[in-house]
Amino acid sequence: MRVVVVDDDRLVTASLKTILEADGGLQVAGVGSSGLEAIALYRSLKPDILLMDIRMEGLTGIDAAEILLQEDPQGKVLFLTTFSDDEYIVKALRIGAKGYILKQDFESIVPALRSVYGGQRVFGDRVATRLPDLLGAGSKGQDYVRLGLNEREWAIIVQVANGLSNKEIARELFLSEGTVRNYISAILDKLELRDRTQLAIFYFRSF
Incomplete structure (x- = not known):
């Protein structure tokens, strides 16, 4: 796995x-220290993953990633930062x-x-626990209540999108594995989706 690392702190x-x-x-x-360097390194080295800070002088990590992902929608950018700011997460x-x-x-x-x-999306624990609230607040009006979902169902959708298995979701939400399976089946029916992959796609497109 080839990774490019970009952070404005050289240490x-x-x-x-x-x-x-x-x-x-x-x-x-390769390593870089700015958004512009991130773009240049990504274009020249074509890494499997770009691991990048967000707050950098000039072009931010968000701005650089947006440019690169418009050029390469299949590209993989993972943000690594000290700031768990809601706006940045969204x-x-x-x-x-x-x-x-x-x-x-x-x-x-x-x-x-x-x-x-491996194709999953990942979030640090402190970020993942806040995703349901962020989605409710910043989701272009498609909050889970209007979609006919309850809070528990939405929490399960978040965990599915985060790449967790039924067993892992059960552990996180203090449910039995069978209960999680039943919830997911009900959610798929409500949203008229076929499988977990479509559910994850729905989640990321809903805000």
């Missing part, structure tokens, strides 16, 4: 390079980023990269 990029390359399956193809997801994790959760960086490489 951070050096530390991340060391951490990532300690894992035998990861190669840091913007990151709307432009098609594959995840948003906090630097404080440093032990989750390598697993997050693996998940993104």
Whole structure:
């Protein structure tokens, strides 16, 4: 897996390079310190994943990612930042980023990269727990009540979109695995969707 790391703190990029390359399956193809460098590195190196900070002088990580993902909709951008700002989280997801994790959760960086490489979206624990509220507030009017869903169903949709299995959802929400299966079946019926993949797509398109 080839990764480009961009952060305006050069000590951070050096530390991340060391951490990532300690894992035998990861190669840091390049490092940068600005949004403009991120664009140039991505275009020239074509990494599997761009791991990038958000707040940088000049072109922000969000702005850079939006440009790159318009050019390459299949591209994988994972944001790594110290800021769990609601506006940033919503913007990151709307432009098609594959995840948003906090630097404080440093032990989750390598697993997050693996998940993104495998096609999942990932969020740090502190971000994931706030997603239902963010979606209710910033979802272009399509809040879950208007869709005929209740709070528990919406929480399950969030977890499905986050890539969790039924067993993992059950553990997170203190339900039995059978109850989770029943909820998902009911949700698919209500939304006239075929499977979990369509449910995840619905979730990310709904705001």
